[in-house]
Amino acid sequence: MRTTCPSCGHTYDDAARSTICPHGRFMSAADLAQKDAGLALIGKAICFAHEPNGPTRRVQAVGWNGMVTLVDMAGEFAPHLFVPAPFNARTEG
Secondary structure (H helix, E strand, O other), rough: OOEEEEOOEEEEEEOEEEOOOOOOOOOOOOOOOHHHHHHHHHOEEEEEEEOOOOOOEEEEOOOOOOOEEEEEEEEEEEEHHHHHHHOOEEOOO
């Protein structure tokens, strides 16, 4: 949410910055973009980009840095590795 600090008058997004003056960033812009990309995958049927007709997966969790974990699969994955699953894809996770 866009917030204006009553102390310094600086307007900032409190989802990306500290609410305590001087409003330092929590993480880099690239990490914030990766987190947004990871959160955007929640609830969607996805496939690995290199297997667009492969099994459909579901996101189990999104980490602080935007890396995602998948249902029934070990490890963390960058969100850019996924594409939307085709309508008729088989479900694995």
